[in-house]
Structure formats: C-alpha cells, structure tokens
Amino acid sequence: TLRPGHAQLAQTARLADLEQRLARVEQAVGATPAKLSRLGVGDHSLLATAQHLASRAALLDSAQLDAAESRLTTLLTKLDQVAEKTAAITGSSDPDRDKKINELYELAKKTEYLSQVLPQTLERMLALQELHQQGGEFAKALSEIESVQVQLMAKMRSNGETLASVEEGLKTSFATIKSNMEALDGRVKALSTKK
Known part of the structure; x- marks a missing residue:
C-alpha cells in the first residue's frame, strides 16, 4: 500500500x-x-x-440526436402555430398592404426629424404672426394718414384760393377806401379853403 x-x-x-x-x-x-x-x-x-x-x-450520439430532433420538431410545430396566429390576426397576407405599410414606415422614418424642428418652427410662426398683425395695423394707419393728408391738401388749396380771393377783395376795398379818403380829404380841404 x-x-x-x-x-x-x-x-x-x-x-x-x-x-x-x-x-x-x-x-x-x-x-x-x-x-x-x-x-x-x-x-x-x-x-x-x-x-x-x-x-x-x-x-x-444517437440519444443526443433523437433529443435534438424531438426539440426541433417541437420548435417547428410552435413556429407553425405562431405563423397561423399571426396570419389570423393580420388577415391574409396582402403584398400590396405590406408594401404600403413599409412605405409608410419609411416615410415616418424620413420625416422623424420634423418632430424635432416643428416646435421651433411653430414658435417662430406665432412670433411672426404677431409681427404681421402689427405690420397690417401699421399699413392701415399709414393708409389713413395718407387719406387725411390728401384731404388736408385739398382743404389747403381751397383755403389758398379763398385767401387769394379775400386778398383781392381787400385790395379792391383798400383801393376804394383810399380813393374815398382822398376824395374826402379833397373835400375837407376844399371846404376849409372856402371858409
């Protein structure tokens, strides 16, 4: 030992x-x-x-192969059941519908960036909307001012014509008054020389 x-x-x-x-x-x-x-x-x-x-x-080993074959058979059966249930849920396989779904998915992927840009764009548009409203109000006020200016110019022309007419009338009146005064002076002098 x-x-x-x-x-x-x-x-x-x-x-x-x-x-x-x-x-x-x-x-x-x-x-x-x-x-x-x-x-x-x-x-x-x-x-x-x-x-x-x-x-x-x-x-x-044959026992291992039999066990693997049994598992594969079970898996295939389960896969067939899943495929049947999927077909039942989605209806019959429609290639056109699947194509449209894929196109929509691709479109959604392409426009995904818009979801990030859209809020900023919306904020800018809201800010610009207020600016556009103020611009519209300014344009309206400017139009009213131009209209008032045209009216004032017309009144000024009318007043100018009236003033010219008054001046002409005053000149005529002054000339008449002057001539009347001279005549009156002449008479007063004539009367004063007679006495």
Whole structure:
C-alpha cells in the first residue's frame, strides 16, 4: 500500500509523464495554428483540440440526436402555430398592404426629424404672426394718414384760393377806401379853403 503522500506524488509523476509524451506528439505532428485551425478550434494545443473533438463526437450520439430532433420538431410545430396566429390576426397576407405599410414606415422614418424642428418652427410662426398683425395695423394707419393728408391738401388749396380771393377783395376795398379818403380829404380841404 502507498501512503497518501506517495499516491499523490505518483499521480503527479504520471501527469508530468503524460504531458511530456503529449508535448512530443505535438512536436511530431506539428501543433501549428494553421493545422489546428482546420479543425475549427483556433490556436489551442492538441489536448484542447482532442477535448473539443470529443465533445463534438458526443453530440453525434444517437440519444443526443433523437433529443435534438424531438426539440426541433417541437420548435417547428410552435413556429407553425405562431405563423397561423399571426396570419389570423393580420388577415391574409396582402403584398400590396405590406408594401404600403413599409412605405409608410419609411416615410415616418424620413420625416422623424420634423418632430424635432416643428416646435421651433411653430414658435417662430406665432412670433411672426404677431409681427404681421402689427405690420397690417401699421399699413392701415399709414393708409389713413395718407387719406387725411390728401384731404388736408385739398382743404389747403381751397383755403389758398379763398385767401387769394379775400386778398383781392381787400385790395379792391383798400383801393376804394383810399380813393374815398382822398376824395374826402379833397373835400375837407376844399371846404376849409372856402371858409
């Protein structure tokens, strides 16, 4: 019988021997990445490659294959049920309707940026609306001022004509008064010389 310490030492020695033999096999076979990559295991050692191949071979066990086939059958049945329910919900598959839905979706994606720009544009339009109203009121007031100016100009012309006529009348009246005064002065002088 071996003591527990010796048993462990013996096992370690066997593992070391196995690793040395495996290293010699790798050197002989050539564990280059190019050769190992053909096995689909990447840049691993022969031991890792052997373990990988053993796990793949275990998948080819008939019990494993039967279980996988059973699962696939169940999944296919469920997929068929989902497809039937989807068709029942959406109605019969209509290519035109699907095309229109896709077009609408693409249109929605293209105009998505408008949802970000639209609030700012709306605020600007509201601000401009007030400005346009003020501009309209200003134009109306300006039109009224022009109308009043035309009326004032007409009245000024009329007043100018009246003033000219009054001036003419005053000149005539002054001339008459002057002539009357001169005549009166002449009479007064004539009367004063007679006395």
